[in-house]
Amino acid sequence: MKTIINELLHHRNRSRMLSFALIIGSYLIIEFLMHSIRISRLFTSMLVPCCCYIILALSLNLVVGFSGELSLGHAGFMAVGAFTAIIVSGLSAKMIPDPVIRLFISVLSGSILSGLTGLLISVPVLKLSGDYLAIVTLAFGQIIKSLITNIYLGFDSNGLQLSFVTNELNLEQGKMLLSGPMGATDTAKISNFSSGALLIVITLFVIYSLIDSKYGRAIMAARDDRIAAESIGIDILRSKTLAFVASSILAGAAGALYALNYSTLQPAKFDFNTSILALVYVVFGGLGNINGTIIATTVLYVLPELLRSLQDYRMLIYAIVLIIVMQLGSSVRLKRSMEKLKNRFSKKGVIR
Amino acid sequence: MNTPVLQIKNLGIDFGGLTAVNNLNMEVHAHEIIGLIGPNGAGKTTVFNMLTKVYDPSRGTILLNGQDIAKMDTVAVNKAGIARTFQNIRLFQNLSVIDNVKAGMNNQFVYSIADMLFHTRKRRSNEEMIEEEALKLLKIFHLDDLKDTEAGSLPYGAQRKLEIARALASEPKLLLLDEPAAGMNPQETEELMETIRFVRDTFDICILLIEHDMNLVMNICERIYVLNYGMLLAKGSPEEIRNNEKVIKAYLGD
Amino acid sequence: MTFLTYLISGLALGSVYAIIALGYTMVYGIAKMLNFAHGDIIMVGGYAAFYACTRYGLPAGLSILLSVLTCTILGVIIERLAYKPLRQASSLSVLITAIGVSYFLQNSAQLMFGSDTKIFPSILTEGSFRFFDGKLIISYLTIITILTCIIIMIGLTTFINKTKIGKAMRACAEDKGAAQLMGINIDTTISITFAIGSGLAAIAAILLCSTYPSLSPTLGSMPGIKAFTAAVFGGIGSIPGALLGGVLLGIIENLTKAYISTQLSDAIVFAVLIIVLLIKPTGLLGKKENVKV
Numbered sequence: 001m002k003t004i005i006n007e008l009l010h011h012r013n014r015s016r017m018l019s020f021a022l023i024i025g026s027y028l029i030i031e032f033l034m035h036s037i038r039i040s041r042l043f044t045s046m047l048v049p050c051c052c053y054i055i056l057a058l059s060l061n062l063v064v065g066f067s068g069e070l071s072l073g074h075a076g077f078m079a080v081g082a083f084t085a086i087i088v089s090g091l092s093a094k095m096i097p098d099p100v101i102r103l104f105i106s107v108l109s110g111s112i113l114s115g116l117t118g119l120l121i122s123v124p125v126l127k128l129s130g131d132y133l134a135i136v137t138l139a140f141g142q143i144i145k146s147l148i149t150n151i152y153l154g155f156d157s158n159g160l161q162l163s164f165v166t167n168e169l170n171l172e173q174g175k176m177l178l179s180g181p182m183g184a185t186d187t188a189k190i191s192n193f194s195s196g197a198l199l200i201v202i203t204l205f206v207i208y209s210l211i212d213s214k215y216g217r218a219i220m221a222a223r224d225d226r227i228a229a230e231s232i233g234i235d236i237l238r239s240k241t242l243a244f245v246a247s248s249i250l251a252g253a254a255g256a257l258y259a260l261n262y263s264t265l266q267p268a269k270f271d272f273n274t275s276i277l278a279l280v281y282v283v284f285g286g287l288g289n290i291n292g293t294i295i296a297t298t299v300l301y302v303l304p305e306l307l308r309s310l311q312d313y314r315m316l317i318y319a320i321v322l323i324i325v326m327q328l329g330s331s332v333r334l335k336r337s338m339e340k341l342k343n344r345f346s347k348k349g350v351i352r
Numbered sequence: 353m354n355t356p357v358l359q360i361k362n363l364g365i366d367f368g369g370l371t372a373v374n375n376l377n378m379e380v381h382a383h384e385i386i387g388l389i390g391p392n393g394a395g396k397t398t399v400f401n402m403l404t405k406v407y408d409p410s411r412g413t414i415l416l417n418g419q420d421i422a423k424m425d426t427v428a429v430n431k432a433g434i435a436r437t438f439q440n441i442r443l444f445q446n447l448s449v450i451d452n453v454k455a456g457m458n459n460q461f462v463y464s465i466a467d468m469l470f471h472t473r474k475r476r477s478n479e480e481m482i483e484e485e486a487l488k489l490l491k492i493f494h495l496d497d498l499k500d501t502e503a504g505s506l507p508y509g510a511q512r513k514l515e516i517a518r519a520l521a522s523e524p525k526l527l528l529l530d531e532p533a534a535g536m537n538p539q540e541t542e543e544l545m546e547t548i549r550f551v552r553d554t555f556d557i558c559i560l561l562i563e564h565d566m567n568l569v570m571n572i573c574e575r576i577y578v579l580n581y582g583m584l585l586a587k588g589s590p591e592e593i594r595n596n597e598k599v600i601k602a603y604l605g606d
Numbered sequence: 607m608t609f610l611t612y613l614i615s616g617l618a619l620g621s622v623y624a625i626i627a628l629g630y631t632m633v634y635g636i637a638k639m640l641n642f643a644h645g646d647i648i649m650v651g652g653y654a655a656f657y658a659c660t661r662y663g664l665p666a667g668l669s670i671l672l673s674v675l676t677c678t679i680l681g682v683i684i685e686r687l688a689y690k691p692l693r694q695a696s697s698l699s700v701l702i703t704a705i706g707v708s709y710f711l712q713n714s715a716q717l718m719f720g721s722d723t724k725i726f727p728s729i730l731t732e733g734s735f736r737f738f739d740g741k742l743i744i745s746y747l748t749i750i751t752i753l754t755c756i757i758i759m760i761g762l763t764t765f766i767n768k769t770k771i772g773k774a775m776r777a778c779a780e781d782k783g784a785a786q787l788m789g790i791n792i793d794t795t796i797s798i799t800f801a802i803g804s805g806l807a808a809i810a811a812i813l814l815c816s817t818y819p820s821l822s823p824t825l826g827s828m829p830g831i832k833a834f835t836a837a838v839f840g841g842i843g844s845i846p847g848a849l850l851g852g853v854l855l856g857i858i859e860n861l862t863k864a865y866i867s868t869q870l871s872d873a874i875v876f877a878v879l880i881i882v883l884l885i886k887p888t889g890l891l892g893k894k895e896n897v898k899v
Contacts, residue, residue, distance in 0.1 A: 064698075070698070070701075124884050127884060127887070128883060128884075128887050131640065131838075131842070132838065132883055132887060134640075135834075135835070135838045135879070136879075138831075139835070139876035139879050140880070142872055142876045143872075143873045143877060146869075146870065146872045146873035147870075149869065150869050150870060165869055165870065206469065209468055209469055209471065210469075213475065213479070214454070214457070214458055214461065214468075214478075214479075214482065215468055217451055217454055217458070218455060218458050220447055220451075220455075221444045221458075223446075224443075224445050224446055225442045225443070225444055225445075227406060227426075227438075228438065228442035228443070228444065228518075229444070229455070230426035230427050231406075231426060231430060231435065231436050231442075231519070232430055232435060232455065232456040232458065232519065232521065232522040233427050233430035233431050233459045234427065234455065235427050236427075242465070272831065279698075279701075279702070280702055280705065283698050283702045284702075312713075312716070312717055313717070315712075315713040316709075316710065316713040319706050319707070319708075319709035319710035319713060320710065322703070322706030322709065323706035323707065323710065326695070326699045326702050326703040326706065327688075327691050327703070329695075329699060330691070330692050330695030
């Protein structure tokens with residue numbers, strides 16, 4: 001019994017429990033508030049996207065924080081997940097009337113296809129390193145967006161019809177699933193806050209399972225020192241591939257959930273800016289810091305919405321916040337005082 | 353005599369037009385502690401880098417227990433049985449002390465990705481064994497009290513010891529130590545010598561080490577190879593090397 | 607003949623990319639940072655020239671000069687305020703700061719100039735040469751663009767190789783510590799690099815806006831990303847690489863648009879970049895770096 005308590009109080013496990021507590025606690029409080037008092041539409045409409053961005057940022061942290069490679073194209077995986085989910089959900093609407101099961105299947109297929117895309121892309125991407133690797137992820141992100149922008153997909157009594165670049169579909173009373181740059185229209189909105197919260201919990205479980213395992217140690221070892229990792233028999237490529245694919249699966253799930261929260265969605269949503277946004281969340285939260293990523297994403301996602309009353313100035317303020325936080329974060333004096341603060345807390349906090 | 357654990361024949365490497373190591377022949381037998389010494393720039397670390405395939409040798413063969421490892425990459429060489437430490441310490445700075453050692457056991461304890469995701473009994477039992485083995489290794493180097501410390505914040509001497517522990521975790525047959533006593537005080541060096549012998553005896557491995565601390569080399573090495581300008585200058589027992597005219601000349605200059 | 611037309615207009619587009627890519631490549635070479643705000647300097651340059659000649663009715667030459675001056679000063683100010691304090695910080699912090707600066711510039715422009723598209727006046731020239739009975743038309747603007755690029759390349763190469771400041775820049779790119787020991791002022795050198803890069807961005811802006819005369823706050827984003835791709839394509843840090851990368855990218859883009867698909871041109875350009883990097887991992891003219899063990 002004593003060992004179990006010790007184990008739980010161990011700093012590492014404490015931070016893991018905090019993550020789950022944070023998500024489940026917030027979920028329960030928000031659900032309670034939604035059922036007891038009237039909450040503004042603005043607030044409730046932010047819940048699902050916020051969950052999606054948390055998952056996206058967590059998935060990106062797997063690559064940037066734990067695997068140590070910069071990805072500038074993560075929105076591409078989100079896009080693959082999103083539009084796969086839209087197609088699957090649209091096609092199976094009659095077969096599977098139950099929205100919960102359909103959501104599950106759509107998100108699952110979105111993440112699987114995104115994972116396959118990640119696996120495919122990882123082959124060329126991981127041949128490179130450093131800034132060059134980052135550029136190639138950027139390039140793939142652009143390619144994915146550009147390809148989806150050119151897909152026209154619809155179905156009617158004759159079955160599924162696809163055309164590329166130009167719309168040559170003649171549907172007989174059918175339904176367009178993807179219409180090129182217009183993306184998806186008239187999607188059934190089957191995402192909800194509960195599924196978002198659940199998906200975050202699953203994401204946390206996957207990430208923690210990975211980083212506490214031999215696979216996770218290999219990934220982090222390869223990040224810290226490639227040559228040393230090889231010298232003790234760690235296959236760098238395999239480790240980095242695992243992180244990259246796991247990350248693309250999760251990003252795909254985030255995209256799928258996101259897509260099924262809106263009735264219309266354009267591929268342009270998943271452009272370079274969205275990839276960068278996710279990166280901002282990760283850097284603000286701290287590389288390899290799960291709880292930090294969750295909090296940073298929430299704050300930075302909600303902040304511009306809260307500043308809505310300032311209208312035109314909100315993005316300007318956002319930009320200034322980005323710059324100032326980065327300046328403070330790297331100022332030596334601040335770092336020292338933070339260190340002191342940390343030490344003081346940990347001295348009081350440790351129970352041994 | 354049995355086949356040597358390590359047998360190097362006519363090993364050489366060129367960088368551009370420069371020949372860094374040439375015509376090197378060496379043997380390391382089971383249970384031996386061998387020293388590789390020489391003035392700065394003699395090519396000692398280059399030999400280690402060739403043995404672990406960080407560099408590809410330009411010529412020659414490297415046999416590990418009779419098996420040719422020349423075609424292998426660094427990872428395969430480690431699996432075949434060579435582990436090393438580095439002259440300028442290369443720890444996993446952001447990992448804890450114990451995780452550094454655990455990372456070394458990546459190929460020793462196997463469970464699948466499915467086991468990892470679903471927390472199967474196989475994962476748990478393997479992780480328990482990894483933990484146990486890692487603690488055992490840390491105890492040998494008196495690092496067990498520091499197991500949760502970030503490796504990068506360890507004092508210098510402790511970092512050197514942790515590197516050895518990490519290398520041992522991959523269960524090598526041959527351990528390469530690149531200046532293990534660098535930056536240590538005499539007392540630490542004394543302890544290190546004890547530990548090196550202890551490690552050799554407990555794990556029944558052979559050790560090849562580069563070192564500038566002559567006290568350490570002369571004390572624990574059974575045989576010594578001297579390298580100068582990339583060529584073998586002399587080999588023999590510590591006694592022979594100590595009295596070798598050529599070696600003295602190489603170290604003191606003409 | 608149409609092929610030649612596309613090739614030449616591709617060359618012109620590529621020349622603009624090359625001039626922008628120079629800014630990326632010089633800053634990367636010396637400050638080792640990806641300056642994602644560089645694209646937005648182009649936008650500022652465009653607006654500066656636009657207001658100078660339409661609102662204040664300045665002559666073309668003066669408008670261009672004013673635009674270059676604005677960008678140069680802006681570039682130096684951004685470097686001093688936002689990037690300089692981050693010299694010792696991680697490259698990711700610098701990247702995020704650059705993105706912050708990019709957002710800042712875009713949104714400031716939106717507040718000051720409005721988000722509506724403005725039509726850029728043709729301040730350079732109009733008209734064109736006609737060859738082969740009008741089968742091949744080359745506008746003066748195309749010629750000017752290509753010539754400007756050539757002049758800038760020659761000028762910059764001479765500057766880097768012959769002048770004291772140019773040599774200081776090369777020394778900084780090679781080894782900052784050693785350069786400092788030789789008495790080179792690192793901060794000044796980096797400031798000059800930003801000044802030159804930003805000034806060139808203004809020239810690129812005028813060439814770009816004269817070819818595609820619509821001005822908006824997000825004007826710089828896509829050419830920025832493209833030019834950045836061009837810099838990597840040619841080998842980031844290398845000045846001839848920026849030229850080669852920019853020109854090739856412009857030509858590939860134009861030919862793709864002409865013969866394959868306009869909608870897919872971006873995808874194809876980026877696919878070519880990926881293939882080049884797989885064959886030459888540090889770009890066409892990039893240097894390979896060795897890791898010491």
